[in-house]
Amino acid sequence: MKKKYICTGIIFILSLCSWFSYKKIESRCAQHVLSDCAVRFHVKANSDSETDQNIKMKVKNAVVDYICQNTRNFDTVEETKIFVTRNDSTIREIAGRVIRDNGYDYPVTSYFGKQDFPEKAYGDVTFPAGNYTSYTLYLGKGRGHNWWCVLYPPLCFTDASTGTLPDSSKQMLRESLTEKEYDSVVRYRFKYFTFLNQFL
Numbered sequence: 001m002k003k004k005y006i007c008t009g010i011i012f013i014l015s016l017c018s019w020f021s022y023k024k025i026e027s028r029c030a031q032h033v034l035s036d037c038a039v040r041f042h043v044k045a046n047s048d049s050e051t052d053q054n055i056k057m058k059v060k061n062a063v064v065d066y067i068c069q070n071t072r073n074f075d076t077v078e079e080t081k082i083f084v085t086r087n088d089s090t091i092r093e094i095a096g097r098v099i100r101d102n103g104y105d106y107p108v109t110s111y112f113g114k115q116d117f118p119e120k121a122y123g124d125v126t127f128p129a130g131n132y133t134s135y136t137l138y139l140g141k142g143r144g145h146n147w148w149c150v151l152y153p154p155l156c157f158t159d160a161s162t163g164t165l166p167d168s169s170k171q172m173l174r175e176s177l178t179e180k181e182y183d184s185v186v187r188y189r190f191k192y193f194t195f196l197n198q199f200l
Contacts, residue, residue, distance in 0.1 A: 034127060034185075037176040039080050039151045040117070040134040041067075043095075045144030046106055052144050055102050059095045059139060060147050064156050066094055072154065077133075080152035084135050085112055095137055106140030122149055123165040125173070125186055 043063070045056035070087075071080050084091070088110055095108040112135045119129045127150075135151065149156035153172035155165050174182045 034130075034132065034176070036133065037077050038127075038132065038153065038173075039077060039084065040127070040132050040148060041151045041156070042134060042136040042146045042148045044136060044138050044142040044146040046104075046140030046142065048144045051102075052139070055099060055104065056139060056144065056147060058102065059098045059137065062094050062098050063091055063137065064149070066091065067151060068154060068156060071151065074152065077152045081112075081133070084151070088112065092137070095139065099139065104140075109138045109142070111136045111138070120148060122155060125150075125155060125165055125170070127185065 041064075043056055043060045046052040067084070071083055074080050074083070092108045092110055099106060099108065113133070114131050115134050115136070116131050117127070117129065117134070120127050136146075153169055153176065155169050155173065157166065157169075170186065173186075177185070
């Protein structure tokens with residue numbers, strides 16, 4: 001009887017290890033695809049002070065509104081890349097104006113290109129750690145925590161009540177990935193029995 005329990009335990013552990021290895025491979029494949037078919041957007045605050053973090057969020061609101069209003073009908077990632085690079089100075093001006101309106105004058109710099117990022121979650125989507133195409137705004141010294149979203153597919157807005165992204169946005173993400181890759185980055189949530197989401 002004791003040997004039976006030991007064998008069952010070993011089988012369970014091996015199955016668990018196999019499952020984690022499988023999920024890791026799927027996540028890595030998804031990251032490789034997302035590296036080229038998505039454009040991440042980051043706003044790095046001047047510092048972690050309450051004032052600088054508040055300004056970061058105001059900058060985020062103004063810049064995301066501008067970008068999303070002008071890219072909402074784009075069908076390809078290339079269109080978004082071209083828009084961001086061509087309008088970089090305008091985007092920095094918008095950010096600078098927000099900073100000045102809040103009584104500060106630190107500069108705004110930007111970077112567009114490939115960057116390494118740790119695993120990060122936005123809403124119910126988790127982007128695996130890896131190298132991604134991204135557009136980053138650095139406010140002042142850029143040493144504070146950042147806010148991030150994805151400009152393409154457009155994933156910059158979440159449902160505040162559920163913390164989930166709109167289905168229309170996730171559909172664009174689904175079209176760029178295989179079903180297994182998509183399942184590896186989207187965390188499904190309960191819409192009504194929200195207390196169960198902590199176990200997902």
